[in-house]
Amino acid sequence: MKQKITIKTIAKELGVSTSTVSKALKDSHEISSETKEKIQAYANHYNYKPNNLALQLRNQKTKVIGVILPKIVHHFFSTVIMGIEDGANERGYNIMVCFSNESYKKEVETLKVLSNGSVDGLIVSIASETLENKDFNHFKGLVTEEIPLVLFDRVVDEILCDKVVVDDVGAGYKATKHLLDNGNKKIALITTPNHVNVGALRRQGYEKALIEEYIKTNENFIVEVDEKKDIKKQIEKVFDEDIDAVFAVNEIYAANAMRIAKEKGFKVPEDMSIIGFTDGLISEYSSPSITTIAQHGFTMGKQAVALLIDRIENESEVFKPKKIVISSDLKLRESTKPSS
Amino acid sequence: MKQKITIKTIAKELGVSTSTVSKALKDSHEISSETKEKIQAYANHYNYKPNNLALQLRNQKTKVIGVILPKIVHHFFSTVIMGIEDGANERGYNIMVCFSNESYKKEVETLKVLSNGSVDGLIVSIASETLENKDFNHFKGLVTEEIPLVLFDRVVDEILCDKVVVDDVGAGYKATKHLLDNGNKKIALITTPNHVNVGALRRQGYEKALIEEYIKTNENFIVEVDEKKDIKKQIEKVFDEDIDAVFAVNEIYAANAMRIAKEKGFKVPEDMSIIGFTDGLISEYSSPSITTIAQHGFTMGKQAVALLIDRIENESEVFKPKKIVISSDLKLRESTKPSS
DNA sequence: TGTCAACACGAAACCGATTTCGTAACTTTT
DNA sequence: AAAAGTTACGAAATCGGTTTCGTGTTGACA
Numbered sequence: 001m002k003q004k005i006t007i008k009t010i011a012k013e014l015g016v017s018t019s020t021v022s023k024a025l026k027d028s029h030e031i032s033s034e035t036k037e038k039i040q041a042y043a044n045h046y047n048y049k050p051n052n053l054a055l056q057l058r059n060q061k062t063k064v065i066g067v068i069l070p071k072i073v074h075h076f077f078s079t080v081i082m083g084i085e086d087g088a089n090e091r092g093y094n095i096m097v098c099f100s101n102e103s104y105k106k107e108v109e110t111l112k113v114l115s116n117g118s119v120d121g122l123i124v125s126i127a128s129e130t131l132e133n134k135d136f137n138h139f140k141g142l143v144t145e146e147i148p149l150v151l152f153d154r155v156v157d158e159i160l161c162d163k164v165v166v167d168d169v170g171a172g173y174k175a176t177k178h179l180l181d182n183g184n185k186k187i188a189l190i191t192t193p194n195h196v197n198v199g200a201l202r203r204q205g206y207e208k209a210l211i212e213e214y215i216k217t218n219e220n221f222i223v224e225v226d227e228k229k230d231i232k233k234q235i236e237k238v239f240d241e242d243i244d245a246v247f248a249v250n251e252i253y254a255a256n257a258m259r260i261a262k263e264k265g266f267k268v269p270e271d272m273s274i275i276g277f278t279d280g281l282i283s284e285y286s287s288p289s290i291t292t293i294a295q296h297g298f299t300m301g302k303q304a305v306a307l308l309i310d311r312i313e314n315e316s317e318v319f320k321p322k323k324i325v326i327s328s329d330l331k332l333r334e335s336t337k338p339s340s
Numbered sequence: 341m342k343q344k345i346t347i348k349t350i351a352k353e354l355g356v357s358t359s360t361v362s363k364a365l366k367d368s369h370e371i372s373s374e375t376k377e378k379i380q381a382y383a384n385h386y387n388y389k390p391n392n393l394a395l396q397l398r399n400q401k402t403k404v405i406g407v408i409l410p411k412i413v414h415h416f417f418s419t420v421i422m423g424i425e426d427g428a429n430e431r432g433y434n435i436m437v438c439f440s441n442e443s444y445k446k447e448v449e450t451l452k453v454l455s456n457g458s459v460d461g462l463i464v465s466i467a468s469e470t471l472e473n474k475d476f477n478h479f480k481g482l483v484t485e486e487i488p489l490v491l492f493d494r495v496v497d498e499i500l501c502d503k504v505v506v507d508d509v510g511a512g513y514k515a516t517k518h519l520l521d522n523g524n525k526k527i528a529l530i531t532t533p534n535h536v537n538v539g540a541l542r543r544q545g546y547e548k549a550l551i552e553e554y555i556k557t558n559e560n561f562i563v564e565v566d567e568k569k570d571i572k573k574q575i576e577k578v579f580d581e582d583i584d585a586v587f588a589v590n591e592i593y594a595a596n597a598m599r600i601a602k603e604k605g606f607k608v609p610e611d612m613s614i615i616g617f618t619d620g621l622i623s624e625y626s627s628p629s630i631t632t633i634a635q636h637g638f639t640m641g642k643q644a645v646a647l648l649i650d651r652i653e654n655e656s657e658v659f660k661p662k663k664i665v666i667s668s669d670l671k672l673r674e675s676t677k678p679s680s
Numbered sequence: 681t682g683t684c685a686a687c688a689c690g691a692a693a694c695c696g697a698t699t700t701c702g703t704a705a706c707t708t709t710t
Numbered sequence: 711a712a713a714a715g716t717t718a719c720g721a722a723a724t725c726g727g728t729t730t731c732g733t734g735t736t737g738a739c740a
Contacts, residue, residue, distance in 0.1 A: 007696065691731090
């Protein structure tokens with residue numbers, strides 16, 4: 001990189017001190033307008049830009065927010081990022097994005113790197129491997145160091161910090177209820193393994209809706225997808241059961257279910273209703289398009305970042321973790337029967 | 341944030357100088373093993389972590405790469421980010437991600453912020469508004485400041501820097517040729533306005549393939565989609581023409597075409613073949629699934645970041661812009677007739 | 681016993697800004 | 711004319727590290 005122009009250069013060239021330059025550039029009243037003009041003109045001409053690192057070191061803040069996501073090629077997380085970036089920008093922050101790729105080890109490392117003063121705070125959605133391990137010491141470390149932290153979507157109670165979640169139980173209930181209301185009784189659930197708590201919560205909602213209708217949950221109707229294996233094959237198995245509807249906890253599972261249903265000769269939604277989660281492009285462009293729970297990822301991102309920046313800028317405040325619950329909506333499309 | 345422990349604290353507590361602490365922590369031979377052990381034990385116990393900002397200021401490098409994308413809720417860009425992050429991590433860099441949201445103004449601002457020393461280099465895909473304006477002074481500024489820059493996918497010749505692109509002409513040709521080879525003659529093209537150069541290049545490939553078969557391009561078969569208006573309506577119009585195939589320059593257009601074709605009663609691929617671009621989830625889960633040009637976003641990201649880091653770490657090298665062309669593959673699926 | 685090297689450590693400069701405090705040179709007040 | 715107040719600027723500390731260049735103390739060797 002080319003030798004950049006600094007305050008020192010300007011000072012030397014113009015025969016003044018660095019303090020004078022600094023003040024002149026901030027239009028301080030301490031400096032005569034004559035000197036100010038001279039300095040400003042010079043700075044302008046040579047396109048002087050204050051060095052951010054120096055400022056960050058001095059101010060002890062970076063105006064950067066670290067974001068760690070399990071993955072990005074996923075409609076929900078993409079929209080969350082958009083929300084975070086948007087909210088951050090509004091308040092003069094930038095975001096530094098990293099991915100854990102669902103790996104515990106990478107999450108620990110990334111957290112370590114980012115917490116070395118590179119960021120003022122962190123927004124994280126926990127990796128599935130970490131949720132499985134149940135080892136959250138790396139997060140607890142952050143808390144004791146008092147580095148502002150906001151968890152979203154995939155959160156755990158053990159970590160004392162602000163959280164933003166969707167009302168997963170309610171959403172699971174809403175989806176299942178919708179199926180029940182339209183005459184479906186034998187509803188399969190395609191979910192994640194139980195350690196991914198959003199999956200577990202959505203399942204709770206599913207079970208709650210069934211119980212209300214005095215339907216016993218049938219374990220054979222429930223598939224816990226292991227993403228390391230072939231997803232489609234695992235989902236296919238539940239179609240051997242006598243089912244008339246599928247509730248999938250994400251888009252991909254729903255799209256797979258749709259495909260399998262069609263292959264098996266079911267008519268959607270006449271013989272088989274399908275509801276997904278995450279209102280992404282797959283659901284929208286599938287045919288028939290898929291009824292789904294819209295998670296409002298953008299809103300979640302904005303809320304998370306607002307929470308975080310408030311925390312960063314009001315350190316003095318007594319620490320009382322907040323939890324924001326974002327409601328989710330059922331987006332009716334063609335894969336379920338119209339409400340009767 | 342809690343008062344963090346610094347080298348100064350350690351020095352004071354242990355009654356040594358900061359230089360001694362610094363050296364001890366780097367296991368310098370200048371320090372007696374006795375003192376080293378004492379200092380290291382202390383640092384370890386109090387979980388000392390060197391302040392990144394201080395190091396960055398001193399070393400004049402941040403080990404951070406800025407990435408500016410037009411959007412993220414898009415399979416191609418998501419995969420590119422993954423590639424960039426992956427490649428960056430391998431070489432000890434982090435990425436700072438921003439979005440221009442296709443806006444010229446935001447691109448300029450973001451570029452200004454990031455080039456203040458916050459990053460060692462930049463990877464950018466140009467906003468469509470900027471391409472339309474043809475105002476690239478903000479990029480030229482970077483070049484004269486000698487801040488390493490790599491453009492990918494949406495690039496322009498005016499900017500002298502490294503570039504990574506897909507072989508858009510070739511890909512457009514490949515897609516069109518495939519349609520022609522399978523008996524389609526009246527091929528519609530759903531593309532972007534001409535200022536988005538990837539669209540223009542893919543169109544060139546399309547035209548080239550037609551010319552080879554002595555088919556005159558029919559302007560009525562070509563739709564330049566304005567994303568500010570209703571996408572579907574614009575695409576629908578071309579179906580009024582007598583066409584037997586559609587080549588769309590991205591997933592969304594292809595999915596829309598698929599939907600319209602089905603609505604109009606065409607059988608895909610018997611009556612109507614469809615080829616898309618970007619091998620994303622929509623193409624995969626559409627039914628019938630969509631034949632598409634796979635762009636290898638991950639590879640592009642990795643190549644771009646490798647190019648950038650090489651540039652960052654070998655500033656001495658004479659500057660000769662490199663251009664890497666990533667080949668793209670035709671991924672055959674159900675929306676086109678099997679090769680005869 | 682004087683000299684020199686090795687050892688172990690500290691002082692101070694440096695990265696690029698900001699900011700407090702001091703002060704010389706005027707101007708105003710009494 | 712002395713005291714007080716302005717004006718316009720500079721010196722130096724600071725942020726948290728690294729690194730160069732001393733320097734005092736040993737011990738070995740001639």
